[in-house]
Amino acid sequence: MIYTLHGFAIFFLIYWSGLWVLHLLAIFYGKYRLHRKVKPLSTDEPYPGVSILKPLMGTDPHLVSNLETFFTMNYPMYEILFCIEDEKDPGIDVVNALLNKYPKVQAKVFIGGSTVGVNPKINNMNKAYESSIYDLILISDSGIRMKEDTLLDMVEHMTEKTGIVHQMPFTSDRNGFAATLEKIYFGTAQSRMYLGADCLGINCHTGMSTLIRKDVLEEQGGLKTFGCYLAEDFFIAKSFLDKGWKTAISSQPALQNSGICDVNSFQARLTRWAKLRVAMLPTVIIFEPLSECMVIGACAAWAASFLFRWEPLVFYLVHILVWFLCDWMLLSIVQNGSLPFKRFDFIIGWLFRECSGPYLFLLALCHPEIRWRNRVFKLTWGGIAQEVKPRIKC
Incomplete structure (x- = not known):
């Protein structure tokens, strides 16, 4: 049992370190590109x-x-x-x-x-x-x-x-909390993966x-x-x-x-994208939740406490703070100008996005059918779609 826990702890720290490399890569590549x-x-x-x-x-x-x-x-x-x-x-x-x-x-x-x-x-x-x-x-x-x-x-x-x-997907400057939330997501979590994937030659294409x-x-x-x-x-x-x-x-x-x-439409969009990713790349089920700040931070804090006897709460809070600062830096690079909201708005929007991300992914797993406008689709492994309900005539 102890060897299994050691294995998990080492895996979490390696994966956590890899995400920080990706974070820095996105910042530098975004500045260059x-x-x-x-x-x-x-x-x-x-x-x-x-x-x-x-x-x-x-x-x-x-x-x-x-x-x-x-x-x-x-x-x-x-x-x-x-x-x-x-x-x-x-x-x-x-x-x-x-x-x-x-x-x-x-x-x-x-x-x-x-x-x-x-x-x-x-x-x-x-x-x-x-x-x-x-x-x-x-x-x-x-x-x-x-x-x-x-x-x-x-x-x-x-x-x-x-x-x-x-x-690379981003947003125009608009007013309101939902617009702030969209800009934060596309300028941080989405940009981090998009820029990192493009730099490494991985397919990140959106249409x-x-x-x-x-x-x-x-x-x-x-x-x-x-x-x-x-x-x-x-x-x-x-x-x-x-x-x-x-x-x-x-x-x-x-x-x-x-x-x-609005927030509901935006979250429905993120959930639909998560369902598509799971159907196309089943390994996403494991690795995508672990890529979330709050989730991997908790795992890495436990791993550091288990292996090195470090204080887990301090580790977790420092992890969140540095992740937050890196996201602010990345968003500023993608925006390439002054942001249309205050720092306090960014804090609230960032915390809401990071805390809701794992929930939306679990929601996608529990309800795999995809609703697109007035149609419903079911995906098979490999991404091939089938319409499961007839089109609703208005």
Whole structure:
């Protein structure tokens, strides 16, 4: 029994040390990688054309301003392909108003998706994808805002050996506790794993804003090939990596700016992502909870007390304090400017996120079915999805 406890104690301390290495790696890599100056647009240099796929469903208070940023980008050649599944969707009026406002921008609307799998996003985009005319495909969610030079920055990272350039998820500056909580999560826990994985060459691809070589995707059978997965972004990147292509993150994070911003919706989103990760990588069941500050801190404090007779409470409190300070540093790097909330707000939001994280993961394990808008899906090992309930007609 004593040898078993020794083994656990050693494992916890090694894993705890590895997380600190990852923490420092994310800070230094983020400082090096993010917010690098974009070269001015050159009139002498040829730029590849980009077809932008914008899947839409419904409207929210920020939809107009989010979509308008795609009409004002400083890039010489691109088209915007709006994908709307329902002909009665109110988003159609929003898009038509922007088309009238910016008649010189090359844009089209595709109404009515095609059923090529269980993934609603793939079904919605497939028609537009098959009609795209340029060599690069940018898949961009409706809640994403773009700066004038964001597309140029992404294209500049598309080297000869790179097949996918994706933006690290982050958020725009918004008011309220839920917005603060989102920014803290994406700027700390998510950024730590994302930056560390990208630096180590591990697949960390998320599809909310991603630039893809169309010819390589066509070799896989096109976008429809990945319609059997809900986490199509992960499997698209995996197929590229398996073929020897590299993936890279852009220096500008993706600015999520959804008009729906409340704690319940955000936590439901995190729970859904956890379910996807468990189905794709079953080892997540063990290692993800141990990656949480409060959990690994308690384990490491017990291990230090068991092996070295150190005071566990002091160890635990110092662990939390240093983790907190490193997260503040990482968030400041990702933000690249003043944060839109006070330090006290950060303390409250950080504690809430760190304490609720393990609970949300347990919730994901207890209820593995995934609810996505008005549909329910079940995942098998490997990430293949099956719809378990018919679509609810409103």
